[in-house]
Amino acid sequence: MLSPALALVAALLSTPPSTSAGDAVDPVSAQITVTARKKEVALGEAPVAISVISGEDFERANLVKLDNLNGHAPGLLVTRNDGAGRVVSIRGVGWETAQNLSTQPSVLVYLDGIYLANPLALGLHLDEIERIDVLRGPQGTEFGQGTTGGAINLVTRGPAFGGRSGQATLSLGTFGLVEASAGFSGPITERFALRASARRYERDGFAEIHGGALDGYDLDDASVLLGQLALEWLPSPDLSLRLAGFLHRSDQHGAAQKSILDPNPDPRQLSQDFPSTFELDNDSLSAIVDWDTPWGVKIRSLTGYQTLRKRQTEDGDRLTEDLVAVDLTGFGPVNFDLLAFWDNDSVAFSQELDVSGGGARLDWIAGLYYLRHENENFFLEAVGPAPVDQFADQLANPSPVTLPPFVAPLEFVEDRKVTRHDAAAFGQATWRLNDTVALTLGGRYQDERAIDETTQFWFLDSRQVFEDRALTWKLGADFSLDTDHLLYVLASTGWKNGGTNPGALTGALDVPVTFRPEQVTAFEIGSRNGLAGGRASLNASAFFYDYENYQFIQEDPVPFAAGTGNIPEVEIYGLETELSWRLSDSWRLDGQVTLLDGEIESAFAVLDPADFLASGFGRFTATGVEDRASLRRSLAGNDPPKLADVTSRLLLTHIHTFTGGSTITSRFDYIHRGEYQYRVFNHPVVDTVPAYDTVGLFFGYEPAKLPIALELRATNLFDEDGVNSRFTNPFGLHSTSDELIPPREVIGTVRYRF
Numbered sequence: 001m002l003s004p005a006l007a008l009v010a011a012l013l014s015t016p017p018s019t020s021a022g023d024a025v026d027p028v029s030a031q032i033t034v035t036a037r038k039k040e041v042a043l044g045e046a047p048v049a050i051s052v053i054s055g056e057d058f059e060r061a062n063l064v065k066l067d068n069l070n071g072h073a074p075g076l077l078v079t080r081n082d083g084a085g086r087v088v089s090i091r092g093v094g095w096e097t098a099q100n101l102s103t104q105p106s107v108l109v110y111l112d113g114i115y116l117a118n119p120l121a122l123g124l125h126l127d128e129i130e131r132i133d134v135l136r137g138p139q140g141t142e143f144g145q146g147t148t149g150g151a152i153n154l155v156t157r158g159p160a161f162g163g164r165s166g167q168a169t170l171s172l173g174t175f176g177l178v179e180a181s182a183g184f185s186g187p188i189t190e191r192f193a194l195r196a197s198a199r200r201y202e203r204d205g206f207a208e209i210h211g212g213a214l215d216g217y218d219l220d221d222a223s224v225l226l227g228q229l230a231l232e233w234l235p236s237p238d239l240s241l242r243l244a245g246f247l248h249r250s251d252q253h254g255a256a257q258k259s260i261l262d263p264n265p266d267p268r269q270l271s272q273d274f275p276s277t278f279e280l281d282n283d284s285l286s287a288i289v290d291w292d293t294p295w296g297v298k299i300r301s302l303t304g305y306q307t308l309r310k311r312q313t314e315d316g317d318r319l320t321e322d323l324v325a326v327d328l329t330g331f332g333p334v335n336f337d338l339l340a341f342w343d344n345d346s347v348a349f350s351q352e353l354d355v356s357g358g359g360a361r362l363d364w365i366a367g368l369y370y371l372r373h374e375n376e377n378f379f380l381e382a383v384g385p386a387p388v389d390q391f392a393d394q395l396a397n398p399s400p401v402t403l404p405p406f407v408a409p410l411e412f413v414e415d416r417k418v419t420r421h422d423a424a425a426f427g428q429a430t431w432r433l434n435d436t437v438a439l440t441l442g443g444r445y446q447d448e449r450a451i452d453e454t455t456q457f458w459f460l461d462s463r464q465v466f467e468d469r470a471l472t473w474k475l476g477a478d479f480s481l482d483t484d485h486l487l488y489v490l491a492s493t494g495w496k497n498g499g500t501n502p503g504a505l506t507g508a509l510d511v512p513v514t515f516r517p518e519q520v521t522a523f524e525i526g527s528r529n530g531l532a533g534g535r536a537s538l539n540a541s542a543f544f545y546d547y548e549n550y551q552f553i554q555e556d557p558v559p560f561a562a563g564t565g566n567i568p569e570v571e572i573y574g575l576e577t578e579l580s581w582r583l584s585d586s587w588r589l590d591g592q593v594t595l596l597d598g599e600i601e602s603a604f605a606v607l608d609p610a611d612f613l614a615s616g617f618g619r620f621t622a623t624g625v626e627d628r629a630s631l632r633r634s635l636a637g638n639d640p641p642k643l644a645d646v647t648s649r650l651l652l653t654h655i656h657t658f659t660g661g662s663t664i665t666s667r668f669d670y671i672h673r674g675e676y677q678y679r680v681f682n683h684p685v686v687d688t689v690p691a692y693d694t695v696g697l698f699f700g701y702e703p704a705k706l707p708i709a710l711e712l713r714a715t716n717l718f719d720e721d722g723v724n725s726r727f728t729n730p731f732g733l734h735s736t737s738d739e740l741i742p743p744r745e746v747i748g749t750v751r752y753r754f
Contacts, residue, residue: 047528051592053069059129066086096550102499110153128156137490144350167753244286249281254312255739268721348372361432383732435480440477472494518551523543524542536579570600578590635680641676660704668696713749
């Protein structure tokens, strides 16, 4: 697969540059504006580790949603765990506790600066994207909600006052793809402007169930409706108010995850016997106020309100009943594991208020932040030794009568609600000592209170309150060597909340009722360089992370001692480079290479559920209860999870401009995603996720005298069956399954502008 990709790169690079006139390529990245240190600056002048994915790149690469961002920014990895949840990692720092409702991700996602409180929102399809800012490292003073691993800010296109414009698109492609969208932007009056858009996206599944009663049932399909509306009011030249609303509806089959024990050799054909369904409704409202006061101080208010509703069913064993024979209990095999229903409902309100100012030598900002998030999870998991259809009525109508505790087919029932109150104050100041040196000092104080109310099996109730406070800081220095070269050094700390393990109340022997907050001390050195007379930019950064109390799922298979634990010490380090080079007026080369490594330093002995299951001890046997400690092994020396060893991207773009002004754009896009370990256990069979390579092509034609554009794109050109993640369920039958990257897609688009 790699050889033809490199051959194609060589062929493109050997093609003589076009001599057509005109600036056919976008400016190099130094002229891209980003938000860094709460201030709009040119990318080449931002003394932080930040990368930008343009809206144009997002569309041309057929990214559609965050799932497909792998390889598009240094250190960024997006994987999947249980079919609905996404785990976003930056520099190997992500969310190893996604199965615990009381925990939060380490990498947070924002929509126009407003935190998307429910991580399920990461599965949204996206539209009207202007750019995506990816910030790496702790972000305690960059965004309202502090992060330890980094932040992704989705910046949408806002209303335009300069004139009315709009477009309509229609796309058709493989897998029955039909996508239609329309949008409008422009002034309504002198002081009001509007942007509205709608998109419908339908596609057949990338994989299907093969054989049995569900033969032909496709998975990884899509049926999505999006709507966005933004209204901007300029009551005066110094004051603006933007109100925005976002609506998302999806109703489709579930994600394709193939058991590593599936006897069917075709990776896109699954041997499963329970339907997987997925519905996701996500609505949000926001209000952003910007005021340049007469006193030289800027005030910004960001208010957000979000609701999310998810309904899901899932084949937990990801096999058919005749292929499953797991002696989970020690008293005979069980042959199915399914989630008859899995509901999630959440409501979030957030408010951020920033005050900033600056002058010739000093820039400063101070802010207050508040978040209230109610997140409820209600699910039933069934595991049984008999055909599931014998329990169809009980599973459809669960109650204490039809499903008494600890009797097949019941494995677990939980109704859990976590209400989180986050309050924070943060500030940051940058002092320019002279034209060469600037110092930055920042701090954040965070106060968190979470109430965890849980009912398990209808009668095991618990109410836990978790409260904590933390102070984090940032200290940096920037050195402007000349107008083209910037060097920065940075030290910062990050903090992520601890939480509760309600399952530990029902019989845990090793898992604590609460777990500690996660803390990181990060050190980084970086440079931003303009080269070749402003035609190229080269950015590089090296970092070292010292983690304390690293959180992970510490599932003890003895019922029901599940929960989150802490690894005392983990180290992560790496090197990142990004290149943007305008070879000529028609040719542009972009690329990045990231090298990551790390090690678990603590001699911390834990039990891997995969080892316990293979031992044959059984959950309820005396051996299983008393001797499971013999299976514990130290994590010292293991690789931290989600740490791809090498990630690289090469993007070559050519724009040919004809005499009359028509243009043809051609792009070649190569991505390598390296090997990594999915869990802290580094189990040689279930945790190693192999590397893959993909190639994408794009061709676009825009006639000079017609308001249309024609586009053709192909992603995963060589139809690589790359493994994106290898998820081992910490609960149920502890099944391991692969999630593949999307197969080859070919899509044609007609775009009409007015």
